[in-house]
Amino acid sequence: MTVGLTGSIGMGKSTVAAMFIEAGIPVFDSDAEVHALQGAGGRLVPAIAAAFPGSTRDGSVDRALLGPMVLGDPAALKRLEAIVHPAVGEERAAFLATNADAPIVVFDVPLLxxxxxxxxxxxxxxxxxxxxxxxxxVLSRPGMSVEKFEAIRAMQLPDAEKVARADFVVPTGGSHEETRRAVHAIIACLAAREPPSS
Structure with missing residues (x-):
């Protein structure tokens, strides 16, 4: 059973992903994979440096430099995605192969x-x-501004639309314990389902 975990910026997705991991469910963190691919020695650094001159520093992609080059520029964003998405797809396939015996796996994807x-x-x-x-x-995060928050939010599907299209919703406006209970209820529900035919 493959589960897509998503949510807009600042909704608590990382916290929920950690709760799935705590419960023994393997989680593929696409953002972490992107960081690794773009970090020091990452295999995408040369391609991104070539496509976006001035976006790297000390052998890794600097998000503070790359961000302004793609935010609000759909063509530039498509160019970046054409470099990043295939590599993340390869990492995803490797994760699936490693966790082939797990009854449930979660893919944490911000822009699912x-x-x-x-x-x-x-x-x-x-x-x-x-x-x-x-x-x-979001505004309590270091280096975040109202303008940056609004630009990120503009790239994301509205929360109400995501909720309407979800199979399950985890509310994170309350306590951690309430959120954890919601996660465990979803795991129990998934475990009781018939596995999908491949």
């Missing part, structure tokens, strides 16, 4: 709906919090 990724999983879990909670969380 935006990239059509929901068609590659059996069900979708959306992490959601009230708008004021989301805003407060």
């Amino acid at each position: 709906f935006e990239t059509g990724g929901e068609s590659r999983v059996d069900c979708v879990v959306v992490v959601s919090a009230p708008a004021d909670v989301q805003r407060a969380r």
Whole structure:
């Protein structure tokens, strides 16, 4: 059973992913994979440096330099995605092979709906919090501004639309314990389902 885990910025998706891991469910963190591929010695660094001159520093992609080159520029974003997505796809295939015996695996993908990724999983879990909670969380991050927050949010499907398209929703506006209970209820529900025919 493959599960897509998604949610807009500041919704608590990393916290929920950690709760799945705590419960013994393997989680593929696509953002972490991208960081590794773009970090020091990462195999995508040369290609990104060539496509976006000035976006690297000390042998790795510097997100603070790359961000302004692609934010708000759909053509530049497509160029970047054409470099990154195939490599992440290879890492995903390797993760699936490693965890072939696991009854449930989770793919943590921030832009799942935006990239059509929901068609590659059996069900979708959306992490959601009230708008004021989301805003407060994001604006408390170092280096975050209202403008940057709004630019990121503009690239993401609205929360209400994600929730409407989800198979399961994990609310994160309350306590960690409430969130954990919601995660465990989803795992129990998935475990009781018939495995999809391959």
